[in-house]
Amino acid sequence: xxxxxxxxxxxxxxxxxxxxxxxxxxxxxxxxxNSTECAGCQTFDCTCASSCACAADGHHYFPYAPSxxxxxxxxxxxxxxxxxxxxxxxxxxxxxxxxQIPDAAAQNGYMGSAAEMDxxxxxxxxxxxxxxxxTLMLMSAYKENSMLNNxxxxxxxxxxxxWGDATFSAYYGLYKKQASSAHVGLGLSAPTGSIDERMSNGxxxxxxMQLGSGxxxxxxxxxxxxxxxxxxxxxxxxAVLHLDENDNGYTLGDSAMLxxxxxxxxxxxxxxxxxxxxxxxANVDGRDDQMPTIAMGPMMGQPVAGAVDPDARGGSRxxxxxxxxxxxxxxxxxxxxxxxxxVYQNLDGPQLGTExxxxxxxxxxx
Ligand SMILES: [Cu+2]
Numbered sequence: 001x002x003x004x005x006x007x008x009x010x011x012x013x014x015x016x017x018x019x020x021x022x023x024x025x026x027x028x029x030x031x032x033x034n035s036t037e038c039a040g041c042q043t044f045d046c047t048c049a050s051s052c053a054c055a056a057d058g059h060h061y062f063p064y065a066p067s068x069x070x071x072x073x074x075x076x077x078x079x080x081x082x083x084x085x086x087x088x089x090x091x092x093x094x095x096x097x098x099x100q101i102p103d104a105a106a107q108n109g110y111m112g113s114a115a116e117m118d119x120x121x122x123x124x125x126x127x128x129x130x131x132x133x134x135t136l137m138l139m140s141a142y143k144e145n146s147m148l149n150n151x152x153x154x155x156x157x158x159x160x161x162x163w164g165d166a167t168f169s170a171y172y173g174l175y176k177k178q179a180s181s182a183h184v185g186l187g188l189s190a191p192t193g194s195i196d197e198r199m200s201n202g203x204x205x206x207x208x209m210q211l212g213s214g215x216x217x218x219x220x221x222x223x224x225x226x227x228x229x230x231x232x233x234x235x236x237x238x239a240v241l242h243l244d245e246n247d248n249g250y251t252l253g254d255s256a257m258l259x260x261x262x263x264x265x266x267x268x269x270x271x272x273x274x275x276x277x278x279x280x281x282a283n284v285d286g287r288d289d290q291m292p293t294i295a296m297g298p299m300m301g302q303p304v305a306g307a308v309d310p311d312a313r314g315g316s317r318x319x320x321x322x323x324x325x326x327x328x329x330x331x332x333x334x335x336x337x338x339x340x341x342x343v344y345q346n347l348d349g350p351q352l353g354t355e356x357x358x359x360x361x362x363x364x365x366x
Pocket of ligand 1: 075127
């Protein structure tokens, strides 16, 4: 664990420290609005530092994805971007399969159940494009989790917080035309987040309360963006693949996601969006034997609740979300917010289902 943190720190220094001095501040070029030769770059440039007549009007966030989508765009050579994004997910009811179950049913075969959980993330990201085709991104998140439990008639609250796993990603442009583009991405997530968050009695907290995966993970993605008049749209397929078993004896379940969105421009600086996302994730493989188990009786050795049961973690979900995006082409700043809720979820229970989620963030590009 210590070695991987050190190697990640070294990676951060190399990747963030080295390229920045090379960034070209950008050349001021004449503004030619709405001319036909300019249409292409108005459509797809976040930063047109060079070779583009409309460079001064270059920060076009309209074709971008809603706030909740990661790695939705690439930059032109020399492009630099910093972002902060807040994410909140609220869980309030237990599910088994696609139906809600009462607390008593969620405790069947266990000693207790989770009643509510909130997951918050403060995500920081930096993007840099060494070429028109290649964009690099470094991202990490500070996480805050809280969970309310029913344990043998008692209500207890537990909290965990700290930095999660850091991901370094590379995105490569496959093609770019006036009305559409596509890029592939590959992220490598380092195990910088803690998997040793403990309760006051010394036992480790359940899987969803831990801050990292404890493993090196691959995050491949494929993104497609299109635009037509006042509409822009896109889709992304992505996955998280956990490469090994972590130091605590388990591997989080791999996951896959497919999302598609539609943006409608309101004016030159704002757009609204609607998005549909399908996701699926597997159960935990292996087991953390320092998470609490039933101490006696016929169930001895079994997990005390669903949150510490590796076989009650998997599931799939279909989410619907609505978003708003505001941007300023002069400064390259963008504010975007998106909120949504599942329209369907099917969970290996008993497991807390998602009630609603929110993401809001600011980006600034140079
Ligand atoms: Cu960017």
